[in-house]
Amino acid sequence: MLEPGRITAEALQAVREIVAPGVTTAELDAAAARVITGRGAESNFQLVRGYRHTTCVSVNEQVVHGIPGDRVLEAGDIVSIDAGAQFRGWNGDSAITIVVPDEARPELVAAREELSRVTEGSMWAGIAAMSRAAHIGEISAAIEDHIVGAGHRYGILRDYVGHGIGRKMHEAPSVFNYRVPDPGPRIQPGLVLAIEPMVVAGSEETLVEDDDWTVSTVDGSAGSHWEHSVAVHDGGIWVLTAPDGGAAGLEPFGVRPVEIE
Ligand code: MG
Ligand code: MG
Numbered sequence: 279m280l281e282p283g284r285i286t287a288e289a290l291q292a293v294r295e296i297v298a299p300g301v302t303t304a305e306l307d308a309a310a311a312r313v314i315t316g317r318g319a320e321s322n323f324q325l326v327r328g329y330r331h332t333t334c335v336s337v338n339e340q341v342v343h344g345i346p347g348d349r350v351l352e353a354g355d356i357v358s359i360d361a362g363a364q365f366r367g368w369n370g371d372s373a374i375t376i377v378v379p380d381e382a383r384p385e386l387v388a389a390r391e392e393l394s395r396v397t398e399g400s401m402w403a404g405i406a407a408m409s410r411a412a413h414i415g416e417i418s419a420a421i422e423d424h425i426v427g428a429g430h431r432y433g434i435l436r437d438y439v440g441h442g443i444g445r446k447m448h449e450a451p452s453v454f455n456y457r458v459p460d461p462g463p464r465i466q467p468g469l470v471l472a473i474e475p476m477v478v479a480g481s482e483e484t485l486v487e488d489d490d491w492t493v494s495t496v497d498g499s500a501g502s503h504w505e506h507s508v509a510v511h512d513g514g515i516w517v518l519t520a521p522d523g524g525a526a527g528l529e530p531f532g533v534r535p536v537e538i539e
Pocket of ligand 1: 360372
């Protein structure tokens with residue numbers, strides 16, 4: 279799963295480089311598609327029944343599953359991009375959030391960057407927990423604790439969760455982004471999880487828009503989504519969709535990823 283992970287990371291890097299005011303969400307999708315097909319992989323999002331795009335692009339009050347199209351990005355927008363590659367029958371899945379700079383509205387930008395920072399931090403807290411936890415439930419608790427501990431009144435989406443990943447993009451088990459009573463399956467070598475907190479600035483209540491895909495907040499508050507695919511192996515953990523295996527993100531948690539031999 280190293281190669282589909284690397285390809286997924288490259289696709290999101292290509293998107294990151296072109297996010298700017300005036301760019302359409304379809305152009306972001308095309309940038310990811312060029313990398314994935316150029317590397318001889320296929321978009322696993324297109325293997326989802328009824329979905330024709332390489333990415334999901336979710337803007338502002340859209341949290342996840344936004345459909346790329348002719349929407350034009352504006353200064354101050356908060357944009358989450360989710361993408362995945364399937365290569366030789368194995369999958370990668372990852373998401374990032376970017377705030378488009380807006381010099382006229384520094385407070386809006388700062389608030390949205392904080393939402394993204396806390397969401398990303400909660401993902402790394404969950405990944406760090408995965409390196410030492412006995413059960414998946416400890417990952418969920420670490421994600422929630424990080425979000426609550428940031429001191430904002432953010433909402434955590436309940437209806438959308440992380441998942442196992444392997445031959446298929448979505449496999450058992452579910453990885454909740456909040457504490458659950460059931461400790462869940464044991465964490466052991468061979469397990470690969472997509473850890474993906476979805477966090478909103480206001481109420482966690484969401485609706486699915488008329489396009490039957492896009493998940494938006496009911497109160498209109500902004501959303502953020504970060505995701506990595508993470509492998510447990512005999513030597514430790516390795517973040518498959520991070521170019522450095524997760525070293526930089528895990529460093530604040532005192533965890534060092536171990537390369538897969
Ligand atoms: Mg994803
Ligand atoms: Mg996923």
